[in-house]
Structures are given as C-alpha cells and as structure tokens.
Amino acid sequence: MSVLQRSKYISQDLTKRTGQPDMLDFDDIQHFLMSRPPARAARYEFLSFRSGVGGRAWLTGLIDKVGTAGAVGSSLLDARWVTVGFTWNGLQTLGVAEASLANFPEEFRQGMAARAGVLGTAGANHPDHWVGGLASPNLHAIVVLFARDVAERERCRGEHGRYVAQCGGVEVLSSLDLEAIPPFDYAHEHFGYRDRLSQPVIEGTGMEPTPGSGPPIKPGEFFLGYPDEEGPAAALPQPEILSRNGSYVAYLRMQEHVGAFRDFLRAHGETPEQQELIAAKLMGRWRSGAPLVLAPDKDDPKLGADSQRSNDFSYAKMDPHGYGCPLGAHIRRMNPRDTAANMNRRKMIRRGGTYGPPLPEGVPDDGIERGIAAFVGCASLVRQFEFAMNVWTNDPNFHELGNERDPIFGTQDGTFDMTIPKRPIRKKIIGLPAFTTIRGGAYFFLPGIKALRYLGSLSDGV
Numbered sequence: 001m002s003v004l005q006r007s008k009y010i011s012q013d014l015t016k017r018t019g020q021p022d023m024l025d026f027d028d029i030q031h032f033l034m035s036r037p038p039a040r041a042a043r044y045e046f047l048s049f050r051s052g053v054g055g056r057a058w059l060t061g062l063i064d065k066v067g068t069a070g071a072v073g074s075s076l077l078d079a080r081w082v083t084v085g086f087t088w089n090g091l092q093t094l095g096v097a098e099a100s101l102a103n104f105p106e107e108f109r110q111g112m113a114a115r116a117g118v119l120g121t122a123g124a125n126h127p128d129h130w131v132g133g134l135a136s137p138n139l140h141a142i143v144v145l146f147a148r149d150v151a152e153r154e155r156c157r158g159e160h161g162r163y164v165a166q167c168g169g170v171e172v173l174s175s176l177d178l179e180a181i182p183p184f185d186y187a188h189e190h191f192g193y194r195d196r197l198s199q200p201v202i203e204g205t206g207m208e209p210t211p212g213s214g215p216p217i218k219p220g221e222f223f224l225g226y227p228d229e230e231g232p233a234a235a236l237p238q239p240e241i242l243s244r245n246g247s248y249v250a251y252l253r254m255q256e257h258v259g260a261f262r263d264f265l266r267a268h269g270e271t272p273e274q275q276e277l278i279a280a281k282l283m284g285r286w287r288s289g290a291p292l293v294l295a296p297d298k299d300d301p302k303l304g305a306d307s308q309r310s311n312d313f314s315y316a317k318m319d320p321h322g323y324g325c326p327l328g329a330h331i332r333r334m335n336p337r338d339t340a341a342n343m344n345r346r347k348m349i350r351r352g353g354t355y356g357p358p359l360p361e362g363v364p365d366d367g368i369e370r371g372i373a374a375f376v377g378c379a380s381l382v383r384q385f386e387f388a389m390n391v392w393t394n395d396p397n398f399h400e401l402g403n404e405r406d407p408i409f410g411t412q413d414g415t416f417d418m419t420i421p422k423r424p425i426r427k428k429i430i431g432l433p434a435f436t437t438i439r440g441g442a443y444f445f446l447p448g449i450k451a452l453r454y455l456g457s458l459s460d461g462v
Ligand code: HEM
Pocket: 001, 189, 191, 193, 194, 195, 196, 197, 198, 199, 252, 254, 255, 256, 283, 285, 330, 331, 332, 334, 335, 348, 350, 372, 376, 385, 388, 389, 408, 409, 436
C-alpha cells in the first residue's frame, strides 16, 4: 500500500495542470484521492456521534479545515491535510432522510464488517477480532490527518482533542498514529518493499501516466457524478448535493508479522540472494521495487527507483507463464494488467501509511503491533474494492491456481500454497503462513465540500 512520504514536493501537484478540460470540481472534491501530500506522520480518529445535533455541530466547525483538491498542493508551506468521511450509520445519525439513505449502494449501507463473507475476511481476519470499535454500528465518522511531521501531528491532535471536548456531542472511539519508517528517502513498508510505485492517473487532472501504466482513467471511476469507463455519469444517490463529488473508501488496518515473514524467507532460501528472490516472488517486485517481469533473475535497484521504467511491463506478452512474476504474486493479482478483462473498471487509488515501530534486522519479533493502515478509494466498493478482495485476493482458484490466495495479504491459515513457475521444474511452497492480519476495517463516504455543508445544515427527523 501507499506509505507516508518524505518528498519535499507534492507528487501530484494539481497546480501544474494545464490544457485539461475544466471538468473536475477541484474546489469541491476533497483532496484525499486526488493528491498525495508530503506527509511523514498521520493520525486517524474514529468517531461516534452521541446525537445528530452534536455530530452536525462538530462537522460545521471543521469544514473549513478540510483540504480540497484545488487547495492542497498550492503551497509547499502546507503542514497538515484534513479529510472527513462518514459511515452509512453516521449519515443516518447526522439526519440524512431515510429515502436518501436507501439509495446508497447496499454494500455501503451494510458496512465492511457485514461483508466479511464477500471479502473473505475469515479466521483471524474476521470482524469478531477487530479492534478500535471499527466493527461497531456506533462508528460514524473518520477524520484523517496527514501531517508534515510528528510535531505538527501532535499539535493538530491537541487542537482536535480540545475541539471535540468543547463540542460535547462526539466521542472518539479509537485512534491510530502513523509514522513513515526510516530511511525516509523512499516510501516502503515494514517488510522492506518499496511502495507507492503504481497508481492510476485520473483523466482531467493533467497528470501524465508513467510508461506502461495505460491511459488516464475517467474520473467517474473515483468521483460520483462524472463519466466513467462505461460512459456517461452513473445515477447519483439523491439528493445530488450530498453525493456529487463524493467517493467511497475502504479502510483496512493490516498488521504485518515481520518476524514470521523473515523466518519464512530464511526457511525457504539458503543464501541471502535466494531469500531475496523468494521475497520478490511473493510480491512480484524485488524489495527495491524492480518488477520481476523486467528483472527476473537479479535485482536492479536503479530500475526500482526509476518511475519512468518501473511500470513499463505487461504479463500476457512478456511473461505469460509467470516464469518471472508468478501468477499468484501480490502485484500480479491486484493489477493483472493485460491478463484480465475490464481492468479500467477495477482500478483503485491507494492512500495511507505505516504504523508501529520498524523491527530492526536480525532482531526477533518483539510482539509490538506494526503494519499498514490504508484506504482504497473508488466510486463503487462492490465493483472495485470488493472484487479485488473476493476474486484477486481470496479466491483460491484465481488464474486457475487451485489452492492459493494472495501470499502477502490473502486470508492465510497454513492450508494454501504458492506456485513459483520455473523451467524445467516449478517450485511449490506448501502451506503458506499468514504474514498479515486484518485488525479492522470500515467503509466511509467522503462527501464533497458542499455536501459537508449540507450535512451540517440538516436537522433531526427530516
Ligand atoms: C499488508 C498488506 C499489503 C502490503 C504489504 C502491500 C504491499 C504492496 C507493495 C509493496 C506493492 C508494490 C508497490 C506499488 O505498486 O505501489 C503493492 C502494490 C499494490 N497493492 Fe498492495 N499491499 C497490501 C495490501 C493491499 C490491499 C488490501 C490492496 C487492495 C485491496 C492492495 C492493492 C495493491 C495494488 C492495486 C497494487 C498495484 C499493483 C500494480 O499496479 O502493479 N494491496 N502492494
């Protein structure tokens, strides 16, 4: 997943857009899916409204702090970026009319915990084990704070804490602090893989896709009210003021078992080189970021660091049998590129970061929770996020593999395998352990700014 960034410059600087159809409402859309601010720290707060009036009072005082797609990126001096989202229960508590609530999509109405059967979040990943009140119907809202550094995060934490205390009608169910892990000069997660390499580019933002990434994706795949890859804008939940310019995000808190991951590499590779190759086969990229399709035998860190080259590959023509990148590797599942139909309708925007302290090399696992807490943004949870979970992540027969799940993130219980195709003889790892555990998740709707004002203006019983 995407991790917190150190970069001095905003990676998708929307102020530089030129010659693009002036279509997207940059002043209304929240910045979250549109840009990735240069944050090194973050805090997520999960909130419950004691009453509609309390929730609306809290929201009304916060709206001016929420970053828009137009404002974020306009100044390098920005230090913090705020995003607000609501669960369906949250919209109900704020006073959205029943008729309107009813025309939000079913998966959003049910919430992520109720969708465990579709998502394949069973066993240790089941919502019964989730922390922080995320599976509770009392979860109503999230505030995501991205901050330039830890000091700014702490300042904002204090400010929001005082604001919540003064509002009275809002309770913080739980919170999570996130920090980028050193070295800070490139984005990576706790297993050591370079992250933030592949991301869809949205048509109308003026961003150029890197070679191999395909054409920009229609904005309606991510924001409600715009043409999508199928044609004109899909019908909006009513009233339009509430839904236009909004997006859905699926939140996931994913613990990474770094000790187990390193033990596994040692058990399956006799030399450090062999261990690195096993790590690469699980992901589809070397930990440097170099894709196996382009660097099948040996790591190529320069390739991994070169955004103009690191996505310039496909599977059907360049590696049909998976001799370089196994069919079941994480990136080949999560974006099968030219080996799957309808890919432009399944794209997801990833945001988030790492939490917990890094585990130094050579040190046994200390039992402290560490991982990735991330968001998958889209216009249709069922078509984009849930499809990725149900089919690409957890369907044992994806790509006709028979008995495999995503080796990094699938629901693993020791009964699934991983095939590494090779000439002349393939290798099969029997009984993969779980390297990650889902500790919580939720579906949120990120409304546009006008919609936030509309929500703040509602009253009970309308
Ligand atoms: C702890 C769990 C996870 C870890 C450690 C992880 C790690 C990574 C890494 C290192 C990459 C390669 C860098 C990049 O292409 O940006 C990647 C790619 C990707 N991941 Fe994950 N990921 C996790 C969970 C997920 C989840 C839950 C989803 C979505 C449901 C997801 C979707 C993707 C996608 C779409 C790509 C890009 C593939 C491509 O375009 O080639 N990942 N992940």
